[in-house]
Amino acid sequence: MSESSESKTNSTESPPAKTAPANGAHQHRPFTSYAEGDRFKGDTFIEYMIYDDEHFIVFLDEDGFVWYEWDKEFETRIKKDFDKIRNRVGVLEAIRTSQLSRDQLLSFKRLVGDALVCVLREGNADEADKNLDQAQKYISARNQEAARFWYVMSGFGGAVGILLAWAVLAVWLRDWLDGGLVDCLFGACAGGLGAFLSILTRVGNAKLDVSAGMKLHVLEGLSRIGIGMLGGVLVTIAYTLGLVFSTLAPGTASRDLLIVLISLVAGVSERLVPTLIKSVEIGAGKNGESDNPPAVLVSSQNTPAPAAPTEQAKNQPAVAIPPPTTEPPPAR
Numbered sequence: 302m303s304e305s306s307e308s309k310t311n312s313t314e315s316p317p318a319k320t321a322p323a324n325g326a327h328q329h330r331p332f333t334s335y336a337e338g339d340r341f342k343g344d345t346f347i348e349y350m351i352y353d354d355e356h357f358i359v360f361l362d363e364d365g366f367v368w369y370e371w372d373k374e375f376e377t378r379i380k381k382d383f384d385k386i387r388n389r390v391g392v393l394e395a396i397r398t399s400q401l402s403r404d405q406l407l408s409f410k411r412l413v414g415d416a417l418v419c420v421l422r423e424g425n426a427d428e429a430d431k432n433l434d435q436a437q438k439y440i441s442a443r444n445q446e447a448a449r450f451w452y453v454m455s456g457f458g459g460a461v462g463i464l465l466a467w468a469v470l471a472v473w474l475r476d477w478l479d480g481g482l483v484d485c486l487f488g489a490c491a492g493g494l495g496a497f498l499s500i501l502t503r504v505g506n507a508k509l510d511v512s513a514g515m516k517l518h519v520l521e522g523l524s525r526i527g528i529g530m531l532g533g534v535l536v537t538i539a540y541t542l543g544l545v546f547s548t549l550a551p552g553t554a555s556r557d558l559l560i561v562l563i564s565l566v567a568g569v570s571e572r573l574v575p576t577l578i579k580s581v582e583i584g585a586g587k588n589g590e591s592d593n594p595p596a597v598l599v600s601s602q603n604t605p606a607p608a609a610p611t612e613q614a615k616n617q618p619a620v621a622i623p624p625p626t627t628e629p630p631p632a633r
Contacts (some may be wrong), residue, residue, distance in 0.1 A: 332358040332372075341368070349407065351414035357421050359414050365406045367394060367414050371421065382426035386416060389433050396440055397512050400447040409443070412436035448509035448518055453500060455522030460497040463490050463526070484541060485534050487557060488564040492533020495568020496526045502569075529568030536567040539577055 332353045339347050341360070345368060349361040356378075357371035367390065371379075393413055398406055416432035419425045467490040475483055500522060509518065537560050539545045546563060567573050 331355060332370075335360075349411070351411060352418040352422065354422070359417050359421070361407070361410050361414065365398070365410050367410055367417070369414075369417050369421070375421075378424075379421075382424070382429075383420050386420045386426060386429045386433070389430075390417060393433065393436055393440065397444070398440070400511060400515075401443055405443055409436055409440050412439060444511035445509065448511040448513075449504050449507070451515045451518035452507065452509060452522045453504055455519040456497045456500040456526055459523050459526035460494055463493040463497075463530075466490060481541065484537050484557075484560055488533035488537030488560055488567075489530040490533070491561040491564035492536070492568035493526045493530040495533070495565040495570075496529025497568075498565070499529070499569045499571075500525055532567040532574040533564035535574060535577065536563050539581075544581065545577060 333355055335341060335347060335350070335353060335358065337347050337350050337360075341347055341358075346363045347360045348363045348365070351359040351361065351367075353359070356375040357369065359367070359369040362368055390413055398409065401409065412432055413436050416429040416436070419429040419432060467487075470483070470486050470490070478486075536545065540560065540563060546559075
């Protein structure tokens with residue numbers, strides 16, 4: 302059966318093929334007469350010619366979609382493995398490519414088109430599979446690069462905003478605000494910068510999916526900055542109350558630097574803030590138990606419980622009682 306193909310990667314539905322009549326009969330000029338810049342059958346623009354001979358043609362249109370078609374005489378030469386390759390081509394064509402540059406898109410689609418040429422011209426499905434494997438690796442790597450770029454740039458934008466806010470706070474607003482509020486704001490800024498440092502150090506291992514879109518990656522990066530800022534505020538409050546790092550009691554000159562340090566660590570670390578919250582919860586639970594002592598059980602016979610010894614009795618030294626003597630009394 303004669304066939305043509307078009308795959309739309311930026312749309313959820315692919316338009317029907319326009320190059321193959323329903324009955325499979327083709328009345329058109331020879332495939333070898335087409336060149337880049339022509340319109341295939343007066344309709345589809347040939348942006349890049351992958352392969353053509355007297356029996357079939359494979360090319361890319363102006364939007365980077367793969368087209369292929371063969372004549373009726375070529376039907377008997379189509380191998381059964383072609384359906385498997387065509388299915389893989391359809392899966393790869395459905396991958397999002399709008400984030401790729403023109404050159405990257407062309408490189409990816411050429412690999413896909415070359416796989417079709419391998420199976421149509423030579424009947425070599427194994428070589429076609431290898432080409433499609435290379436295409437899969439290529440598009441996966443490029444998509445990871447795009448997703449990481451979105452993620453890091455969102456964090457970078459948040460970090461720049463934090464630095465500007467920190468400069469305004471340090472230069473103009475510090476003398477006008479309460480000391481505790483200034484400490485919390487310093488902690489928030491340092492925590493946000495720590496979160497950006499965490500993004501930079503862990504982006505290589507982050508599980509990102511470009512199909513989620515740029516907005517979601519930007520939101521995730523900014524959310525990470527916001528969590529770091531809140532962590533910096535929490536650690537600053539805990540330090541001020543003496544709940545953490547109580548052994549560190551620097552002078553006034555270095556107190557700000559210590560707040561910056563612990564807030565940076567809180568922004569970078571994924572365990573410090575949860576551990577702090579857990580310790581506060583445990584401490585609150587113990588205080589609640591001490592405020593509500595257990596009730597004293599009373600027997601059914603109303604027998605009073607024995608009184609507890611007083612502190613004076615506890616501290617009084619024990620008096621040794623001499624054992625009774627067995628000697629007889631003196632004679633009279």
